[in-house]
Amino acid sequence: MKDKRRVVVKIGTNVMTNRDNRIMGPVLKNLVRQIAFLYENDIMPVMVSSGSAIAGKEILGECGIQEPSIRRQIYSSVGQPRMMRHYYTLFHEWGLRCAQVLATKRDFSPGNHRKNMINCYEGLISEGIIPIANEDDTVSLTMSMFSDNDELAALVAELIHADTLIILTDIDGLFDGHPDDENANLIRLVKSDEKVEKYVKQSNKEEGQGRGGMKSKLKIAKNAASKGIVTYIANGKKENVILDILDGKEVGTKFIK
Numbered sequence: 001m002k003d004k005r006r007v008v009v010k011i012g013t014n015v016m017t018n019r020d021n022r023i024m025g026p027v028l029k030n031l032v033r034q035i036a037f038l039y040e041n042d043i044m045p046v047m048v049s050s051g052s053a054i055a056g057k058e059i060l061g062e063c064g065i066q067e068p069s070i071r072r073q074i075y076s077s078v079g080q081p082r083m084m085r086h087y088y089t090l091f092h093e094w095g096l097r098c099a100q101v102l103a104t105k106r107d108f109s110p111g112n113h114r115k116n117m118i119n120c121y122e123g124l125i126s127e128g129i130i131p132i133a134n135e136d137d138t139v140s141l142t143m144s145m146f147s148d149n150d151e152l153a154a155l156v157a158e159l160i161h162a163d164t165l166i167i168l169t170d171i172d173g174l175f176d177g178h179p180d181d182e183n184a185n186l187i188r189l190v191k192s193d194e195k196v197e198k199y200v201k202q203s204n205k206e207e208g209q210g211r212g213g214m215k216s217k218l219k220i221a222k223n224a225a226s227k228g229i230v231t232y233i234a235n236g237k238k239e240n241v242i243l244d245i246l247d248g249k250e251v252g253t254k255f256i257k
Contacts, residue, residue, distance in 0.1 A: 006162040010048040010153035014170040015236035021054055029090055034242040036094035044125050048133045048153040055079030097129045102136035105146055108155045121160050150217050154224045165229050167217055168236030173253030190255050192226035225255035
């Protein structure tokens with residue numbers, strides 16, 4: 001039974017890495033602090049975290065396999081335990097437990113796979129365990145792949161009937177021009193049927209090591225909002241971004257139905 005407000009927080013690759021594509025521990029620590037605060041204030045958070053491929057590359061260095069899809073599988077396979085070790089340690093400091101939930105796109109299709117996913121999330125939530133979702137990169141290829149973790153986050157939000165979806169990236173939200181242009185303005189509010197795609201161009205800053213750029217984020221945010229899930233695109237490197245959003249402050253770009 002749904003008894004708490006539910007929030008899905010997606011953490012993009014560029015949020016947690018520096019310019020050298022190294023995972024920044026202090027950033028993860030800050031994000032976990034905010035997630036823990038939500039839990040302590042009767043809001044049930046679910047995380048969707050990128051970073052496994054980067055973590056794997058930190059361990060292995062350059063991989064001799066030339067096929068990109070297989071190389072990604074290897075980096076992700078090695079990196080997943082490292083990412084979860086980061087999260088386990090950080091949540092443990094707050095007296096909280098976390099769990100990894102890996103999924104492919106087919107797991108969200110109607111039928112037993114979907115029912116199993118629902119049971120898993122509901123079981124974890126009922127036990128007060130923070131679910132951390134990620135694509136199962138070791139087996140997700142072609143048709144079973146998500147377009148990116150933004151899509152996964154939206155599907156999880158719909159699956160668990162979340163009230164809010166927060167997509168964290170390394171820019172402040174949707175702008176009416178290039179984010180680096182001092183004359184560009186941050187768009188604070190977008191309705192799901194509003195035509196704002198013209199503002200997203202190829203030159204817009206994309207997530208370097210992730211698959212999801214602003215064009216994808218915009219499409220997914222509007223679609224989630226159309227289903228009644230209030231969605232935000234915001235800068236995950238800002239100290240209290242999650243708490244400020246849920247406190248009703250003007251942060252990032254808000255998408256509504």
